[in-house]
Amino acid sequence: MNRQIVRLAVLAAVGITPAHSIAGIPSGNIPELDQAPVDKPVEEAGLLTQVHERWKKHHRPKLDPTQPYAAETIAWVESRLDQVPELIGPPIEAEQRRGSQIYDLRTVEGRIDAVLSCVSFSRDRESCDLRTVLSADEAVARSKGTRTKVPPWLDDGFQWRDLISSCPDPVFVGGCRGILSVDSRTGQCQQARTCRRGRPFADGRVARLQGDTRTAAGEAWARVALEEHASVASFASHVLELMALGAPSELLADATRAQLDEVRHAELALGLARRFGAEVEIGPMDTVSVQRITLFAVLDSVVEHGCIGETLSAAECAIALEQTEDPEVRAVLEAIVEAEARHAALAWRTLAWGLPQLETADRARLLGRFSTAVAEAAPECPAGIGVLGGLAAADARQWALDAVVGPALAAVAA
Numbered sequence: 001m002n003r004q005i006v007r008l009a010v011l012a013a014v015g016i017t018p019a020h021s022i023a024g025i026p027s028g029n030i031p032e033l034d035q036a037p038v039d040k041p042v043e044e045a046g047l048l049t050q051v052h053e054r055w056k057k058h059h060r061p062k063l064d065p066t067q068p069y070a071a072e073t074i075a076w077v078e079s080r081l082d083q084v085p086e087l088i089g090p091p092i093e094a095e096q097r098r099g100s101q102i103y104d105l106r107t108v109e110g111r112i113d114a115v116l117s118c119v120s121f122s123r124d125r126e127s128c129d130l131r132t133v134l135s136a137d138e139a140v141a142r143s144k145g146t147r148t149k150v151p152p153w154l155d156d157g158f159q160w161r162d163l164i165s166s167c168p169d170p171v172f173v174g175g176c177r178g179i180l181s182v183d184s185r186t187g188q189c190q191q192a193r194t195c196r197r198g199r200p201f202a203d204g205r206v207a208r209l210q211g212d213t214r215t216a217a218g219e220a221w222a223r224v225a226l227e228e229h230a231s232v233a234s235f236a237s238h239v240l241e242l243m244a245l246g247a248p249s250e251l252l253a254d255a256t257r258a259q260l261d262e263v264r265h266a267e268l269a270l271g272l273a274r275r276f277g278a279e280v281e282i283g284p285m286d287t288v289s290v291q292r293i294t295l296f297a298v299l300d301s302v303v304e305h306g307c308i309g310e311t312l313s314a315a316e317c318a319i320a321l322e323q324t325e326d327p328e329v330r331a332v333l334e335a336i337v338e339a340e341a342r343h344a345a346l347a348w349r350t351l352a353w354g355l356p357q358l359e360t361a362d363r364a365r366l367l368g369r370f371s372t373a374v375a376e377a378a379p380e381c382p383a384g385i386g387v388l389g390g391l392a393a394a395d396a397r398q399w400a401l402d403a404v405v406g407p408a409l410a411a412v413a414a
Helices: 003-013 044-062 070-078 108-121 136-143 216-244 249-275 295-322 327-357 360-372 390-413
Strands: 095-098 101-104 160-164 180-182 209-212 279-282
Touching: 003 295, 003 327, 003 390, 044 070, 044 108, 070 108, 095 108, 101 108, 136 160, 136 180, 216 249, 216 279, 216 295, 249 279, 249 327, 295 327, 295 360, 295 390, 327 360, 327 390, 360 390
Parallel strands: none
Antiparallel strands: 095 101, 160 180, 209 279
């Protein structure tokens, strides 16, 4: 089957070949949060001292007073440091993720860092108050949803993510349905996920589409074209990051080749969009981004967008190929599957290269990222056009998690 192309390419990248038995590697071996550390009570005076110390050592140095608004932010936070202990609250069985930062909310230090980070960016005291955050179980009870198998986490705004798999009468919002989020203060269902294919650029931005897609099939392939087009910029940025880290030449060569692959994929997808009735062109795209310059930050992106994102995307295309009879669509998908399997393998090779260079704590944090991998549904689209929609996409992604990501992760983490 075509999906085996993806599986074999990724597993070979981490040293698993058909000659090796993988029967002993559990496909669902996804690390979760380790045993919760003991959160010892801290006297109020001692807590205030910790707040001041962590601000001076860990947060203030990240703000350059010469940059616009930085001096104002420093003054704002320091005028309110004495109020921070009031917002800390009791331990929360979760972590908060803010960009590349992860705060363990089970510890006092983690909650202090989370609140300090929040007040540095928000002038709304209530939005930074951890005392008002519902537990995961309470949020699920209020939403009447169903818990997912993965550990939930809190995002920048302390909203629960990956918490429930269904809400009453789920609807499509932003073209995505499936794994939802829950407001951490009210328990209301939040349906704000976006579904992307391949390796997104920066914050997920794509170029502007000019013209009219006209049909559902045309719109589906136009969306693929935009995402493949954005991957060109993503790989270009990735090459510069690898160079800054002194990566091996073979990784640089393959990442450079991937840019050309994505150009071709965008052209092929745009051609199918037009064949299905769309009258569109890909317009300008904002390519301004902030380079990730640390090994952890680069590998964090590789895990999210490569080891998980591209692996699932490649498998989705392969399974779409298995279900498509249209000769022209099959030819396009065959080219995409072969290249996307190489891109997924490149991501795993990059992870295998960089992982041993990380400190033990960072290594554990990075591997823990895989616990957030979920098989999302996709926007609905007509059957048989070479793009999987709805729960068919979720099924394909779940196969990739079980048959590809799980064994590859076990091999890399060994």
